[in-house]
Amino acid sequence: MSTDKKKRTILKARTPRGVFRFPSLDKPDYGTDAFPNPDGQYKVGVILSEEAAQPLLKTLEPLLEQARVEGEEGFAGLKVEQRKKLKELKMNDLYSVEYDRETEEPTGNLIFNFKMKASGTSVDSGMTYTRKRRPALFDAKGKLLTGKLPEICDGTVGIVAFEALPYFISAIGMAGLILHLEAVQIIELQSDHRHTAADYGFDEEEGWSVPEQARPPAAIINIAINCRQCLALKGSQAD
16 A cells, blocks of 8 residues: 555545445454454445435545545556556445346445454554454444444444545555444344345245244233242242
8 A cells, every 4th residue: 555654634424324234343254264354354335225325425526536646646656667567547446336136237226345454453652562443333322332232234224434535555556445434323223144035035835834833821921920939939938
């Protein structure tokens, strides 16, 4: 990444309300055996319709243009051999297009990805130290979530607060914006990884079905509760 020491422009912004995709918010993602990420990473994709994404794109447009200008300056400063090899500056996309899994056609939605490094080593005044961090999580009422966090799964609806800043990677001649995850407000929580039959393309058919679990009548439940209370009372009297 560019080693230019001039102060980088940082834009603080929020997404519109969107659907979360592959979130790792309650705990970091450490990658896989084949592609490990020892420092861990918090991340979330936010799915927005093209219409809903327009205000966000308009907010980011000036900073993206700044990244382009700085990228062109950085590219021009590369050695001629490298410039000839890379041919031209590449601009990294701000988002990816969502495709339907069956038709492979665009759904009309865009996916914005936000990331935060969970830990790492920093050098300050000659001293090296390890720091850990995580995004702040809030409920729909704005209350900060503390203690044991709920599992946050695909389909959760929420808003992401983030920082955007320009970058230029000289080794590959690429420029763009980093979308750095800061905080998340959860509007509708989805904590169940299980899929429905429709998710796999199954329709309702005639045939065998699992019998519904019969719930004991309320009277039987009350009798059972009273019996436990009686046993507990007798036990305390015996003591």
